[in-house]
Structure formats: C-alpha cells, structure tokens
Amino acid sequence: MYPDDLKYSKEHEWVRMSGDIAEIGVTVFAQESLGDVVFVDLPEVGTNVEQFAKFGEIESVKAVSDLFSPIGGKITEVNSAAADTPEVVNEDPYGSGWLIKVELNDTAQLDELMDAATYQATLE
Amino acid sequence: MASSAHTSPNHPYIPSTDSERAEMLGAIGVDSLDALLEDIPAQHRHPKLNLAAGLSEQELSTVFGSIAAENASPSSGYISFLGAGSYSHYIPSTVRSILQRGEFVTAYTPYQPEAAQGTLQVGFEFQTIVCQLTEMEVANAGMYDGPTAFAEACLMAARVTKRTKIGVLSSTDKRLSDTLLAYSKYQGIEIVEVAADATDIPDDLACIGIQSPNFFGEIEDVQRLTKLAHDNGALSVVHVNPTALGMFKAPGEFDVDIVTAEGQPLGVPMAFGGPYVGLFACKKAHIRQMPGRIIGRTTDTKGRTGYALTLQTREQHIRRERATSNICTSTQLIGLMVTVYAATLGKQGMKDLASLCYQKAHYAAAEINKLDGYSVKSSGTFFHEFVVTCPSAPPKINEALLKKKIIGGLDISDRSESGMLVCVTETSSKADIDRFVKALSEIGVSA
Amino acid sequence: MTISINAGGVDRRLLMDRSVTGRKAFTLPASDVPTQNLPDSSLLRDDVELPEVSQLEVIRYFSVLSQLNFSIDTNFYPLGSCTMKYNPKINDELSNLPGLANIHPLQPDVTVQGAIRLLKNLQDDLGEITGLSGVSLAPLAGAQGEYAGLLIARAYHDARSDSARTVAIVPDSAHGTNPASAAMAGLEVVTVRSDDQGNVDVENLRELANSNTAVFMLTIPSTLGLFEPNILEITKIVHDAGGLVYADGANLNALLGVVKLGDLGVDICHSNLHKTFSTPHGGGGPGSGPVMVTNELAKFLPKPVAVKTDVGYVLATPEMSVGSINGFHGSFSIAARAYAYIKALGQEGLRSVSENAIISANYIQAKLRDKYDLAADRYCMHETVLSAARQKKRGVAGLDIAKRLLDFGIHAPTMYFPMIVDEALMVEPTESESKETLDHFIAVMRQIDDEVDSAPELLHDAPHDLPVTRLDEATAARKPVLRWSAEV
Ligand SMILES: Cc1ncc(COP(=O)(O)O)c(C=O)c1O
DSSP states (O other): OOOTTOEEOTTSEEEEEETTEEEEEEOHHHHHHHOSEEEEEOOOTTOEEOTTOEEEEEEESSOEEEEEOSSOEEEEEEOHHHHHOTHHHHHOTTTTTOOEEEEESOGGGGGGSBOHHHHHHHHO | OOOSTTSOOOBTTBOOOHHHHHHHHHHHTOSSGGGGGTTSOGGGSSOOOOOOBOOOHHHHHHHHHHHHHTBOOGGGTOEEOOOTTOOOOOOOHHHHHHTTOHHHHTOOOOSSGGGBHHHHHHHHHHHHHHHHHHTOSEEOSOBSOHHHHHHHHHHHHHHHHTOOEEEEETTSOHHHHHHHHHHHTTTTOEEEEEOTTOSOOOTTEEEEEEEESOTTSBOOOHHHHHHHHHHTTOEEEEEEOTTGGGTBOOGGGGTOSEEEEEOTTTTOOOGGGOSOOEEEEEOGGGGGGOOSOOEEEEEBTTSOEEEEEOOGGGSHHHHGGGSSOOOOSOOHHHHHHHHHHHHHHHHHHHHHHHHHHHHHHHHHHHHHHTSTTOEEOOOSOBSSEEEEEOSSOHHHHHHHHHHTTEEOOEEOTTTSTTEEEEEOOTTSOHHHHHHHHHHHHHHGGGO | OOOOBOGGGOBOOOHHHHOOTTOOSOOOOOOOSOOOOOOOGGGBOSOOOOOOOOHHHHHHHHHHHHTTBOOTTTSBOOBTTSOOOOOOHHHHHHHTSHHHHTOOTTSOGGGBHHHHHHHHHHHHHHHHHHTOOEEEOOOSSHHHHHHHHHHHHHHHHHHTTOTTOOEEEEETTOOTHHHHHHHHTTOEEEEEOBOTTSSBOHHHHHHHOSTTEEEEEEESSOTTSOOOTTHHHHHHHHHHTTOEEEEEETTGGGTTTTOOGGGGTOOEEEEOTTTTTOOOOTTTOOOOOOEEEOGGGGGGOOSOEEEEETTEEEEEOOTTOOOOSSSSSSOHHHHHHHHHHHHHHHHHHHHHHHHHHHHHHHHHHHHHTTTSEESSSSOOSSOEEEEOHHHHHTTOOHHHHHHHHHHTTBOOOEESOSTTSTTEEEEOOOTTSOHHHHHHHHHHHHHHHHHHHHOHHHHHTOOOSSSSOSBOHHHHHHSOOOSOOTTO
C-alpha cells in the first residue's frame, strides 16, 4: 500500500525521485478517503510551487481537497491523463495516477518528508 | 378557542389532538412542553404575539378577494404597455395544468435522486431547452431571476479571466447593472461603462456585459462586441430576451461566452415581479466556474438511464466560502413552467410567437409615430419594445392614460428625454393598440 | 429510434426523442395587424430546435414524470433543516387570483394598492414574529436573505467609519450558504468551535470576537436542532466587541410565539418563507428569504420596502439602502402564500405550529435514542440530529439507512449535515404529521436498525423499488452529459 521507495508528506502526497525530478501523487489513503475521484485541477507547466504549498485541487463527487506539493521547485510536467480520466488516481495512485513533476531545487527538502513506515504509523 | 400558551387549538394544518400530545410528552418523559424549552431564557419565553386570530378558509378567500380587487389588471378592464424586464404573454393551459401536480410542487431539491427522477428529468429538459434557444453548449438548472443571473455571469467572467474590472454596455437596463453592483460591491470589483458604439475597450476587462435587445428594445451588434471583447482577452456576457430568440440569431452563433436571460416571458405570470427564473448558459470550457445547480445524465446499478445533480463541488454545501455562488434553493418549479411552455409552443410556436410580437409592436410604433408631437426614437432594429419621445412629461401622459384604463409605457425620461418605453406583445389585440394610439393622440400636449 | 423502458414501464425518452416534424401542441392566433417589414435577414435565425409533440403528449409526459417524485403531498418527508410541512392548497389558489398574478411589477403604485398593502402587512407580521421590525421582502431565498443581511452589516459599519471590520465569525456547524454569503460580502470567514454539547464554545468566541468582527452568524435554533442556552451571553460578547449578531432563521419553525429573536440581542435575521411559512418548495425553489433588522438598521434594508403614507401604500427605497439585490420586489406570489398562511393560523395557530413541531421531534428522538446515537443528548427543538455511528461500526453507513427509508416510501432525512456530526441523519417531522405517521417512521427506523445485522445487503442495495437504483454519480461528474443531443 505504501511503497518503500517513495517519500511521504503528512498531507498524504508521495514523491518519487529520479535524478533531480520529483514525481508527485496522492497516497492510497488519500484516494480511498476521497472516494471516486472525478476531477483534478493541476497547475500549468513552467510555474513554480513552494514546498508544502497548494498546487491544485482534487475532487470526488461530494468533496474537494487541496493538493499540497511535498517538494518545491519548477513544475516540469503535469499528468494530462489524470486530468482527462481522473479514475486513474483511484486505480493506480503510484503509477499512471501521478499528478505533477517538479524540478527539485534543494535536496534538503527531502529530509522533511517521511519514509513509508513513518507515514503508515501516522495513519494508525 | 383555547387560549393558553401551553395547549394547542385544533387547526386543519395540525393533526395532533390534546390526548396525542399528552401521550407524546409522556413518552418523552416530561409533563409539559415547557420542560423542553429550558434552554430558552425564561424571561423571553412565550412572548406576546400581536397578530390577529386565525381565519377559516372561506374568510381567507374573502380577504384575498378584496386585496386582489384593489389592483388594476386585465381582468378589471385595464390594458397595459409595460415591459422592461417583465412581459405579458399568454400562458397555455398545459402550463397551469402541470403546475397543479403536487408531486412537482411539494418536493424539494433532488438530494435523493432515486426519489426525484421527475424533478431531475424536467431539469435536464430545461437545460436542454435553454441550450437550444441560445445555441450554447451547456446550461444550469436556473438562477433566481434574470438580473441575478446577469450579475453572477459577470462575476463568473471575473473568475475565468482572473480580472477584476467588469464592463457593462451603456444601453443596459439599470436593473441588471444595479444588481451586479449589489452583488460585487465588496468583492474588489470595479464596474465601468462601455459605450454601445465603442471600438476600443480597456485591455484589463473581465467581460463586456451586453443586453440584446437592450433596455431600449433594440438588437445590439453582439457579434462585433464579442469580437471586441475577445480581442482584448475579455469574455462576452449577453443577456437576451428568450421570446426574441424565436426569430433573432442566437448568441451561440456569435461565439458568446456566457448567456443569461429572464425566463419569465416563457410561461410565467408577471405576478408583480416574482418568482421568476434566470436562464444561464455558457461554453463547456467554463463549466466549473458556473454557479447554480446542474443536472447530469447517468445510469443506475442496473444500467438504466437516470438523472442526478452533478458537478456539486462548485456549490456552497461543499466548497463553502470558496463556492462559485451562495445559491441553494433556486427556482426549479419556475423552470418546470418554462419547460412545459417551451414544449407546448414547440419549434413552430416559438417562431410564430416572436413574429406576432414583432408585427404588433412594429404596427404600434408606426401608428404612434404618425401622431402629432410623438415620435418613435428607436433607430436600429427593435423587437417588441421601443422608445417613444412624448410631447409632454411621460408621467403626466401616463396619468391621463390611466383615467382611460390604460397603463402606458414606462417613464424613462431619466435615460431618454421625454422618453416612454412601450412594449407590445401578442396579448394586445389590434383594438387594444388602436385604443392606446387614440388615447395618446387625444392626450397629446394637453397632458 | 431506441426505446428505453424503465421500471414500472415508464418511458424515459426525452422530449426531443419524441419529436415528430409537423406535430404541434399549441396554435398562436393569426396576426390582426397589417404586415410589417422584417429586419435584415442577416439578423434572423432559421429554426429553434424545440420539440414537436402533441398536446396530449405534453400532458402525459410531465404527468408521468411527476409520478417519479417523492413529495409532501404523497410522502412523509422529514428532511431536516428544510421544514417540509403541508403546503396549504388554498394558498396556491389565492396567489393565482388574476388581480395578483397578472399585475406588472412596474405598474404605478396607485394601481397596485392591494399588492403593496399585502406586502406591508406581511412585513409587519414578520417583524412582530421575530421582534425585528425593519423588514424587506426582497430576498429571493434564504441565501439571498443572508447576503442582504451581511450587506446591511457592512453598510452599518461603513456608515460609522468602522470599515476595518471584515471578519464574519461562523460556527463549524453552519449551513454552507453562511460562509458562501460571507465570502460574497467580502468577509473573511473565521470558524468558532462547537462544544461537546453542540453549543457555541463561548470561550472560543470570546477569543475570536474583536475589533475586526463585522458579524457573528448564528443559526437559531442551531443546525443540531438545539437552542443555544448561552444566547444572551453570546450576543453580549459580540456586541461588546462592536460586532452585529446575524441569526440564520431557517429554523424559525421552532420559535413562533416561543421566543422572539430580537429579544435575544439579534440585530439581523432572515426567514425562509418556503420553510416556516409553508410555501411550496417546488422541487428546489422558488423561495423567499425576507430580511429582518432592528429599527436602527432599517435604513440600510435592500429595496423595496412597502410603506404606508398619507396618499396610500408605496414601494420605497430606504434612506441608505444597500440597493437592489434582484430585478423587482422579491417573490411576490410566494409572499402572498406566506401571508395567507399567517392569516389562516393567526396568533394561536402559529404558536401551536412550533409547539407541535417541537413535541413531534422530541417524540421521535425519545423513541429512537436506544437504537441510534444522538448528536447531543438533550431535548431538541423542532428537529433531532441522529448519528448512524453505531450502525457504521456494524458495516452500514448513514447513506444506506437513508436509501433504505426510500423503500418504505419515506423520504430520507438530511444526511451528512451538520458536518460536525459523524454519519448525521437530521430528522425534522414538522407539526403537519400525525402521530400515526411518526409511529410508522419510528417502527421503520427500528426495523432498519435490525436489518443492519440481519440483512445488511438490503441496505447496501437500497432502494429497490424506485424508478432507478443508486446512480453512478462518479461517471456523471467525470464525463458530464448535461443536455439532450442527437447523439446521446
Ligand atoms: C440552516 C440553513 N441556512 C440557510 C439555508 C439556505 O436557504 P435557501 O436554500 O433558501 O437559500 C438553509 C436551507 O437550505 C438552511 O437549512
């Protein structure tokens, strides 16, 4: 449920690093508590986001939640598949349901995130 | 009749009897109602209500009969040439008949779609009709009235463009711009007037708000104004008269972004101003910024077609202070009237109706224009309303008309010198029009 | 043509799918004036794509659709916070009298003396009932009444050059329209907590009320159906901080002749005529949400206000009015119905309305409290908020209970509101319902609680016998289909 190679934020987002690019999405816990995701509002490529700042919104039929970026930096890519077919966020939150990619500007940011075991402990 | 504050008189609207009340209080475990009211400060409990005693249904009918008799209406022999946002049209029997269905009248907002498919399917039909009339992509299930729809459309344009200055064309009804003012006053929005013949607008407008036919009854060049808006990164918001859409080109043909209208002309009594329904349509791309309820089509667990409220995350019950609008209870039942009306008139009826209004209004204008001292000011193309410049003050003329049981046009001398805004629809016969024209000529400068 | 037949043999095809070229339901009269020139053809459209159906089809189509609805006329409808009481038929009839239905809003005052007199009398009655004598009937629903009230609050502070007051304090239990209206009025929403009894946390309010406070918005009785026992202390805290107290009067059905809001220190309130005063809900409107204020604030009321003068009744604009919040004078024919209702009940009848509403709600609460948790364990006013938390632990959600009620022909209570109550089921029986109906509801709710253990699938799959089963709302939102088109 919470892969070991990812880092997690207390706002229920995950980060996967490859090089200096951070891929970001929401956790299984987040998508399950939201229920069927019907819409994600994502930022424009090229804009900057600060660590833990709001970058978008995610909606189910009867709820809306802000998305907070676990990593600050320039947004290099957004997942148009998630925008067009939001059900991928439910079906594959750590894979095809990723949301944005951010160019990490300061590796120290990663220290502020949790590993899988610590994150899971916060859910209990 | 019982008079103590703690017993209840029997009333046709309240079924519980004294013994049932006693039984229920017993089950609750108290011996009097007052035991349930202890949280209410004792000194303020059971205040004196200075109201009259209740009336029987028969007495009530008498009271209302006399209230209604104090008003001048067609049934008391008056003819009227008022328009300006509320219009006299014939309402078909089908509308009145369906309006008797308690299943529509006494339901509430369809929060439980399984138990509200009637209301929901009607709402979907309503959205369809609004789209077909305006030739827009999507519509909501209705706003409070035309002016609030227009105000919310301009605010929506501000959200879509992320701009804070709203342009309103100078030929627009003050009822629209005043409502916009009251709606936007504390939202950091500036409203600026755009001249109807403007060829240039500021480059930071969220939209141009256009009324067509405008307040004076004339068709605006929506195509040109929409292009002007788009060239400057603004949206175009167009407030139409739905009856006029039976003959004039629909705003959707001109790439308009948001269309609003007062739905009252479509089968809704004038009723001294309300309740009415605001029509609201827009381009699909902007739908997440749209205010109001939206009904969508879907399927049930057995694959059957059904309808439900959708895109609800825009609304106050979910997004609260960040909602697209505060609207909750809106105007579903008036939407039903509009829907039955449009279904009844149908394709041919809407066309014939528009033509009839046009013919009669133009006949009236031509006849008035022949009178000494009167002239029809409308220069462009008008639909069923036009401005008459009068030989004396319009209120004086109206006073004299009233003596002849004629309610004249609206005094608009504040916007057009000696101007009277006259409206003629299919409910005026040629004889009514001729009577009006004759009266005007008799009154003339003597008023 | 494809035919889709629903449960019960109902044909759900849309009007456009039934359309046959050349068919009609209505004929316009022929023109009786000489033919006029048409405008330039570039301005004209060809056709309006509207249905072509016969008159019988119109009547049958809408009549059949109506039968797919639950309504007060046909079902017990205990939808909390909505006051689904009987809507007297005489009120519809009277409001449709030609002398009321066929008058134009801009007719000279002298020609509509009856209409303005009606508005004036209703203003006076609402002022008397709430103890707040400044009344405008302009607002078109509760939410617009709130917005009007907040505009008044802002205008009041502005007039005292106290414009730094830009905060609305709102309890966490408030209805969504409260914060939404506050935001429209440019106010920042600050939330005050509720305590474990469902009351406003007075200490928290004391911390929050200060020189930025424009207004405190309180629903009375609260959305938990409770009367705020510290009300006098609360209004004093807000007034001492220089703020105004706004009462959301959606729940006024509990207070008629029981207590006047003005006596409690409330400065502004609204009332929903489509709740307390019996006007039909219409499947989601039209409504009417008059705004009532103290004498001091009356000069800020939205226009118009009906006034009696030496020369008769007139529609006036208050001296420092916040302006026009809609096209004309509010929902006139709704106001007419409410006036008829007040006249029919009179002083004693109105008092009896609230007393019976309170007894009925407490009766239901007393009879269900062993099976369902209560949001607050104390006597309620006109509605009781149950929680299905216990049932949830046994595998069935509040939603399932609500849907199962539909199988018994009972409309579901308001669900998941107020948001501070887990699995909330808000039940408002109103004074209109007989004890037999309440007993039936109680028996059904108890049976459903049994079914949670004995037959949970009955709840998960409910409703069973309605025109549709549960709908796929996720797909509806993901791929919105919002109108008929030739393709769907
Ligand atoms: C507590 C409360 N406040 C405000 C409102 C809003 O009223 P309306 O729907 O008439 O706008 C409602 C009802 O919907 C309500 O229950």
